[in-house]
Amino acid sequence: MLKTLAKQLKEFTFTAIISPIWMIGEVICEMIIPVLMGRIVDIGIGTDEVPGDMGYIAKAGLIMVVVAAFGLLCGCMGGLTRSKASAGLSRNLRKAMHDNIQTFSFANIDKFSTSGLVTRLTTDVTNIQNSFMMLLSMAVRAPMSMVVAMVMSFYLSPRIASIYLIAVIFLACIMFGLMGTTTRYFKKVFERYDALNESVQENVSAIRVVKAYVREEYENEKFQKAAFNIYEMFVKAEKRLAKIGPVMMGTVYTCILLISWAGAHMIVSNELTTGALMSLLAYCMNILMSLMMVSMVFVMITMSEASAKRIAEVLNEKSSIVNPENPVMEVKDGSVVFDHVYFSYKEDAKEPVLKDVNLDIRSGETIGIIGSTGSAKSSLVNLISRLYDVKEGSVKVGGRDVREYDLEVLRNEVAVVLQKNELFSGTIYENLRWGKPDATEEECRRACELACASEFIDKMPQGYNTYIEQGGSNVSGGQKQRLCIARALLKAPKILILDDSTSAVDTATDAKIRKAFAQEIPNTTKFIIAQRISSVENCDRIIVMEDGTVNDFGSHKELLERNPIYREVYESQTGANGDADFDEKN
């Protein structure tokens, strides 16, 4: 996992390596200063008996200033390189993920879900960037300054340094012990957080239900409980953390007192100088503070581990659909053949979504598909443009297996208007040109006329230059669907698939669109998935889907005669119990 992420450092690898080295320089400078300070006291100031040497103070002071300046340089360089490396890592991670996502198949996207991908590209990357920056500074700095301070202490007085060593080991044991249990508690805290957030989320989105049933009190009680649960667990966890500070202080103070006692003896017996004692006291703080930092780094890493894992998942994901070698670059015609097709979304699914589907569709035919929700209508058509791969059997377009085609060629010839369609922020022209980048204004207008979109576009003050907001939020559902159809039409495909693409369009317009299709693009094979019988009854042939199988396949007349499901749907929508549609009319 870490290796996958580290690989993305790329051109910043050198920067990332050099950064800790600057850091080490800074630490060494910082560590030299207490020694010099001790010397100043010993030699420069002296004692009441041994007179001091002002010249030495000046000399040592000068060295100290130089050391501090060098430390400043190292520190600044460390900071700069660290910022660059971490910002660079996050840039590369985002790019690598994004590039890989562009190769994903629908199955890959389903696996991560849209919101999952967004989180990985945004929050998770930011987490990693912050942790990496901390890592570059603290993870090197803390152990480094601990080691240097320790070495210096041993150099000054091995006996006193050994006190530090014992203290460090003692503290480390206690801290890691406490941290271990605390992180367990914190994990529980986060679980309870999720429950709490869910409760808020539910209440915000279902506030009408809450209010309609006058359940405010009831929800309050539920929430109080969830809030108390968090409180309880948090207190438990933090009570443990609260011990770390005092333990830490206790150890520092014990060390100081021990050194004072032992140091006094050693000075008196001339084994130690007063200045050295002062330096040692300074190192004491340094060592124990570094230990504190190490434990913080430890916490940081565990916290960003989840993010790292999620990012690595995206980076390591291999697209389940790849271009074949020596792909076929031309689709001959719009004929479609399903040959004993089995399909399921998950590898290990018990029951396949599509079972033994056999269809033979001629180029230029108009095919209706009808069936209840979950009968696998969308799954069926998604196989034609190879949005998913079959499990068994084969789907052939223009006489060749779809897996033999170059993906781009295939998808340009097989245009799908997805059930959940999206427009992008940009003008109507810009959106339409997704279908054909070099489409002239004339072509765009014609496609919109075919899709019955021109009637509302012309009414807009800015016409085709109207700006569509993100997600198409400033056009109605029916308008959005028509724009999506126009966009697909611009591709001038050999096969056009409309997956419930006119559900928000009123019946009259729906009929107009179908009529235009029949007249203007007669040679395009058309698949129309619909809920309304009226949308499909004029098709050449109609597929009745039921539980992942083709229940029947024939013309409206034939089906009406022989197929009970079709008849049932037909009767429920027409005749005496007929079903008009009072939906929107724009």
Next chain:
Amino acid sequence: MADEKVREVKGPGPRGQRGMPRPKIKNPGKLLKRLLGYVFKFYGLQMILVVVCIVVSVLANIQGTLFTKTLIDGYINPLLKTANEGGSPDFGPLGFAILRVAVFYAIGITASYVQSLTMVFITQGTLKNLRAALFEHMESLPIKYFDTNAHGDIMSIYTNDIDTLRQMISQSMPQLLNSAITIVSVFISMIVLNIPLTILTIIMVATMLFASTSAAKASGRNFVKQQKNLGKLNGYIEEMMNGEKVIKVFCHEQKTIEDFDKYNEELFESAYKANAFSALLGPINAQLGNISYVLCALLGGALALTTSSSTGAGVAFFLALVQLFGTLSVGSLASFLTFNKSFSMPINQVSMQFNSIIMALAGAERVFNLLDEKPEMDEGYVMLVNAEKKDGKIVEVDHHTGFWAWKHYHKAEGTTDYKPLEGDVTFNDVDFGYTDEKMVLHNIVLHAEPGQKIALVGSTGAGKTTITNLINRFYDIQDGKIRYDNININKISKKDLRKSLGIVLQDTHLFTGTVAENIRYGKLDATDEEVYAAARLANADSFIRRLPDGYDTMLTGDGANLSQGQRQLLAIARAAIADPPVLILDEATSSIDTRTEKIVQDGMDKLMANRTTFVIAHRLSTIRNSDCILVMEQGRIIERGNHEELLAKKGRYYQLYTGNKSETA
């Protein structure tokens, strides 16, 4: 054009993270006071305890630092003298002094432990109270609040904002207090030890502050830029991930990558600069601190130095000059140098905490803004009570009878009368607009008699749902009158009004919990038998029994493990168990396919029997047997009548009806 217009995304984004630009707050002082007031309200005594503990531990700490001076001046040097003079040094007094300091330290440690422990309770308790207050207040807010605020923004108050408050209360506040006390006491100690050195230290600290604020300013400018670029990129990511399948279908991957790279590169540039400047802060402060240390040592050395014969004349003169300001013992110098460090450290800490405090205050502002939202007012006094009929008169009883009555107290006469709950709804020339400037409903007149079925048809945005929002007073009307059983609904207590209305909406919302609990939502004290009966009525019983745990199956994430139709059936069962006299069905079946709809429709029909029902639908099967169909357009009722009458009228309804028919033919 697309470049500039990419929307900045709010929600689970980078809000509240390290290094954000400082948000603008109107009145930070007032906010801080209010926040502290909130903490003190529940935890006043504990806060005082914390302050006392902080003072004690800071003083104990300073005692320790001062001890370095006593150690060197008072013990080591004299001992050294004795030893040098050949006497045997007595370590007894030193041992005693160390013991005394140990006691100080012990007190300090205990105080700091008590402090952090108390802080845990204060922080978590305050957050718990705050969350509960937030939620309770949110539940009392009118629907308008939820309709006009993005749900993501409301959520982020509970998550991000509360979290920044946690950091502020648990870390920033005690640290600030600690720093303040440390600064004051160290300052006093420094003055006591030596005035010239104190002045020098203060000059150096001022330099440090100046340097760090300049770096912080430069960094802040870039953070603003980074935040803007991050917003742009996140907006782009969100849009493209949502449309990823469309991208695939149109083979638009290459173009998307190019755009993405552009945004990504911009973000990198600004992120690098912003972080670089803030990374400079640390070393600048640290090394200036060291230089301050050196200068103190030099000056202190000069003050402490004893002149000797080997000293040059110039140096001796300099020393004499300096020492005019006073002299210093070696031990005092050692202590002072420690103070030098412990003086600059808290000042740095305060300046580092500053950003996070501002962030937290911005969070606090949003929290308090929610708490300050005006709750839904309920001035209704007509109440719904259990009743019984005795000798033709209605009397109030305190047990459930299944017979409900409106208890209407007439202030003027001082009398109370009871009216049976029937479900008669009238609209009298009602005008309504979500804002006063723009009316969306005009002159609505309608009368639904008990048990009648009223259908509302018309295009999206015609005002159908708005009408139903007025009956249960989710919104209040601007003009006209709405009466329920001939009582102005403004006089009815909202709680009771809503209890008498059942609603099934197009988007079903289920709650985390078991299936049974979800049905019971309509009537909290319903028996199991009642739950089953309601489920049977809604045609939901059979599918529920097929679920892995039947009625005890857990539903999570708004019932994501159920199909749309099944969720709709549960919503119907939930309305059925509440058994309201008036029912509102808002597009309850529109997102279900025709075959599933038949099952749902059956349940719905059973539910509608003998109830006044308002139904919004676009399928003829739902509408045609209504007692009255209202055709709406642009906020007005343009036609009314039953199916046959409307057809005979050959108006809009006829057009809609036949328009469809002609296509099917």
